Amino acid sequence: MTQFLMFLINGIAIGCGFALVGSGLVAVYRITGVVNFAQGMFAVVAALSATSFVAMGVWHGLAELMAISVGGLAGLITGVIAVGKRGTQPLTALLVTLAVGFLAYAVEVLIWGENPRSLAGLDGRAELMGVPVQRQYLLVIAVTVVVFVLLWLFFSRTYLGKALTACASNPYAARVVGIDVTRMAFIAFALGGVLGGIAGVLIAPLRPVSFDTDVSLIVGGFAAAIFGGLTRPMMALLGGVLLGITEVMIQAYGNASFATMGSLVFLLVIMIWQATRRPTVHKESV
Amino acid sequence: MSDPAKATVKTPASQPREHGVIEVSDLVVRYGAATALQGVSLSVGAGEMVALVGPNGAGKSTLVDTLSRVVRPASGHARVKGRLAHVPEGRQLFGELSVEDNLRIGAWGQRDRDPEPVYEVLPDLRDFARRKAAALSGGQQQMVAIGRALMARPDVIAVDELSLGLAPKVVSDLAAHLRTLNSERGMAVLLIEQNARLAFELCSRAYVLEAGRMVVSGSCEELARSNEVARAYLGGGTGDEL
Ligand SMILES: Nc1ncnc2c1ncn2[C@@H]1O[C@H](COP(=O)(O)OP(=O)(O)OP(=O)(O)O)[C@@H](O)[C@H]1O
Ligand SMILES: [Mg+2]
Numbered sequence: 161m162t163q164f165l166m167f168l169i170n171g172i173a174i175g176c177g178f179a180l181v182g183s184g185l186v187a188v189y190r191i192t193g194v195v196n197f198a199q200g201m202f203a204v205v206a207a208l209s210a211t212s213f214v215a216m217g218v219w220h221g222l223a224e225l226m227a228i229s230v231g232g233l234a235g236l237i238t239g240v241i242a243v244g245k246r247g248t249q250p251l252t253a254l255l256v257t258l259a260v261g262f263l264a265y266a267v268e269v270l271i272w273g274e275n276p277r278s279l280a281g282l283d284g285r286a287e288l289m290g291v292p293v294q295r296q297y298l299l300v301i302a303v304t305v306v307v308f309v310l311l312w313l314f315f316s317r318t319y320l321g322k323a324l325t326a327c328a329s330n331p332y333a334a335r336v337v338g339i340d341v342t343r344m345a346f347i348a349f350a351l352g353g354v355l356g357g358i359a360g361v362l363i364a365p366l367r368p369v370s371f372d373t374d375v376s377l378i379v380g381g382f383a384a385a386i387f388g389g390l391t392r393p394m395m396a397l398l399g400g401v402l403l404g405i406t407e408v409m410i411q412a413y414g415n416a417s418f419a420t421m422g423s424l425v426f427l428l429v430i431m432i433w434q435a436t437r438r439p440t441v442h443k444e445s446v
Numbered sequence: 447m448s449d450p451a452k453a454t455v456k457t458p459a460s461q462p463r464e465h466g467v468i469e470v471s472d473l474v475v476r477y478g479a480a481t482a483l484q485g486v487s488l489s490v491g492a493g494e495m496v497a498l499v500g501p502n503g504a505g506k507s508t509l510v511d512t513l514s515r516v517v518r519p520a521s522g523h524a525r526v527k528g529r530l531a532h533v534p535e536g537r538q539l540f541g542e543l544s545v546e547d548n549l550r551i552g553a554w555g556q557r558d559r560d561p562e563p564v565y566e567v568l569p570d571l572r573d574f575a576r577r578k579a580a581a582l583s584g585g586q587q588q589m590v591a592i593g594r595a596l597m598a599r600p601d602v603i604a605v606d607e608l609s610l611g612l613a614p615k616v617v618s619d620l621a622a623h624l625r626t627l628n629s630e631r632g633m634a635v636l637l638i639e640q641n642a643r644l645a646f647e648l649c650s651r652a653y654v655l656e657a658g659r660m661v662v663s664g665s666c667e668e669l670a671r672s673n674e675v676a677r678a679y680l681g682g683g684t685g686d687e688l
Contacts, residue, residue, distance in 0.1 A: 326540040326551050333538040335516045337554050
């Protein structure tokens with residue numbers, strides 16, 4: 161039983177990582193209608209940057225915050241490239257984000273090399289209801305909860321958040337009232353970068369990160385995000401956690417090599433379920 | 447509430463046009479290969495109420511979209527002095543947001559986002575302030591769209607299809623609101639209307655746009671007397687029939 165609870169908490173923590181990557185996808189998709197395939201790259205860039213900052217002697221904490229800013233910057237740059245030109249179709253922008261992701265490989269390999277790098281996180285274990293848990297897992301879960309609460313407050317309570325929702329809900333009307341929709345799309349990408357960056361610096365202590373880690377992150381993040389039809393952050397959190405638990409349980413009680421396949425099957429099932437329930441509506445005609 | 451059908455036009459028939467709040471000259475707008483406006487000129491003076499009528503596809507919406515910078519001109523000018531607010535065709539609310547949030551987004555770029563002054567003009571909005579805009583009826587949505595435009599405290603408001611899909615009572619109420627805002631606050635109005643009779647009664651001057659060209663313009667009284675315009679837009683000759 162203790163072991164099961166341990167796996168459960170591991171699964172939740174891993175799932176939180178997926179959820180954070182997924183929330184970045186949701187932020188960008190909601191506001192711009194673009195599926196951002198560079199989302200995993202933001203996490204990788206932030207994680208690798210954090211290892212460099214720490215190596216330079218920057219304090220832990222500050223190094224992670226700086227790395228998250230780098231993630232935000234990567235998001236902004238991706239946004240400018242993908243949707244900076246007025247009238248770019250979401251499908252075109254999707255392809256551009258895919259290309260940006262590949263281009264980033266070259267930059268990452270140049271700066272950090274090909275070998276995986278790891279980041280020191282919180283050491284040691286804590287007792288949680290008699291279950292020993294790695295403290296880094298608890299940190300991941302706590303930060304994720306805070307981030308999702310802040311995200312919810314941002315979209316539902318702040319003027320800028322509502323304006324971003326307005327751009328998503330009716331881009332034409334947003335232009336009519338004078339909102340610069342392209343600039344709002346940049347903000348969305350920067351936000352996606354920050355969220356990806358948070359995921360990256362939290363995950364790096366759990367598993368070494370290399371330039372191509374983004375593939376597994378994007379698969380997990382996409383599965384989480386699609387759980388909420390790519391538009392609902394809270395459903396992405398739920399989806400991510402379910403996926404994380406599934407993966408860890410398959411690893412623990414089944415065959416470890418099936419873990420990623422498990423998430424792909426999960427993704428497939430969710431997509432079929434979503435497709436039969438309703439088409440993923442992005443714009444509404446009000 | 448006064449019935450606009452009975453009210454008389456209060457604004458002076460002519461205004462100094464060279465100092466207009468809206469100055470459109472030789473405007474050309476294209477959608478890809480198709481030309482929607484081919485050299486259109488129009489002006490709206492400060493505090494003036496001007497109608498723009500014309501058949502479907504004439505380019506009326508394109509003209510106001512250009513004024514609010516949603517559409518870019520291929521050549522010519524569409525200048526606005528002061529603040530323009532645009533009530534787009536088909537209401538175009540932010541369906542997921544509450545009515546109050548729709549209003550507040552209307553004040554984008556401004557410091558004062560208090561919806562109270564708009565509630566004073568359109569008290570009905572207060573009753574459904576917390577409801578999602580998507581959950582309102584067409585007429586209620588049109589009221590929100592006008593309220594959202596008023597939030598910008600505009601010097602001129604461009605209303606694209608005031609009466610579309612609305613009950614006559616709602617239309618006359620909204621028309622009365624516009625008239626009040628015009629006479630009390632000096633807000634200029636550019637009114638696009640399929641119901642030319644209503645437009646001519648409300649406004650002092652009118653333009654007739656057909657297939658991307660301005661074909662006639664003049665005072666509404668003159669236009670209503672012109673047989674051609676009356677036949678095309680007022681349903682029949684110059685008669686007084688309803
Ligand atoms: N987004 C667009 N893309 C391509 N063509 C367009 C677009 N919007 C309008 N048009 C074309 O431009 C012309 C003018 O359209 P516009 O909507 O301005 O007319 P309108 O006078 O407002 O018509 P209505 O009375 O039906 O609202 C039409 O021929 C229309 O087909
Ligand atoms: Mg129109």
